[in-house]
Amino acid sequence: MKAAVYRRYGPPEVLRIEEVKKPVPGSNEVLIRVHATTVNRTDCGFRKPEYPLLIRPINGFFRPRKRILGSEFAGVVESTGKEVTSFRPGDRVFGLSASKFGAHAEYLVMPESGSLATMPPKASFEEAAAVCDGLMLGINYIREIDFGKERTILVNGASGSIGSACVQLARINGARVTGVCDTRNLELVKSLGAERVIDYTKEDFTKDGSEYDVVIDAVGKSSFFRCKKLLRPGGFYFSTELGFLGQNVFLSLLTPLFRGRRVGFPLPRDSREDIILFRGLLEEGKYRAVIDRRYPLEDIVEAARYVESGRKAGNVVITVHG
Secondary structure (H helix, E strand, O other): OEEEEEOOOOOHHHEEEEEOOOOOOOOOEEEEEEEEEEEOHHHHHHHOOOOHHHHHHHHOOOOOOOOEOOOEEEEEEEEEOOOOOOOOOOOEEEEEOOOOOOOOEOEEEEEOOOOEEEOOOOOOHHHHHOOHHHHHHHHHHHOOOOOOOOOEEEEEOOOEHHHHHHHHHHHHOOOEEEEEEOHHHHHHHHHOOOOEEEEOOOOOHHHOOOOEEEEEEOOOOOOHHHHHHHEEEEEEEEEOOOOHHHHHHHHHHHHHHHOOOEEEOOOOOOOHHHHHHHHHHHHOOOOOOOEEEEEEHHHHHHHHHHHHOOOOOEEEEEEOOO
16 A cells, blocks of 8 residues: 655655555454545654654654554545444544554554544545544643633634634633634634634734633744733633743643642543544534645645645645545
8 A cells, every 4th residue: 555654754855655565454443445634733743853852752762663644534444353343344434543643544444442433424534534633632722621601712823723623612612712823814713713813923912902711822832921911810821832841841730839820731632532522513513624735645745844834724634545
């Protein structure tokens, strides 16, 4: 089968389309013919690697152990192991392979109990592939918020994969949302449910005179100290990045001790239950995938370059099988 393989860390150009052995499902596994996947920040972060002291011990100090990236996917079950009861050949499925990757290939093996579910009947493969990573990371922060009363939330990077998920999830929970993005994505963010949008090319959102219960930095380009004045007493700051010298991890442990404005840094986890939840949100029309560009698998280097440019809105989809 064809797959995008990287055998050394580095820029997008280390990716190569190669013929590799087609995986064989074990007794409790499912073999999926991948129709669509994405290139996301996690893929790029592992390929570089962005945080070497974290990634190299996990994925190899000198060369990557997991040589096929890709965590989101949608496709068709081709075969199943003898113990599998939840899926059958021909089922249209989608999900996350967040720890093992492997979706940048024509075929992928997933455990039956993994983050995998049947697709919504009306969803396309591209739509289904473009929801799971952003939703999984976004809901990681949204679940930390008490929506017992109406909340005001600011989302920095509101047009990205994680940011667009946070905007939609916050609106589903009844929050009043302010989004921060660039000029070309103002209308997109409004259409996702933000009642107010700040154009960061014209205004520094950290100097905004409003106060919020929660600030979510979905691109990791700010800091708690810059955003602290935006938070009401007892407010939360979340970031998708570790921050300078890993400060967000330490602040998440220290700030709750002072009962003031706090930093939250919950560790994301994916699960089959969440994929089923995501399917429901799609079926009910409460959530929509934001797709910026589509590339064939053969153009994955160009796709990775575009993701790393910081210009993407929502998701960059890779089509594998038409």
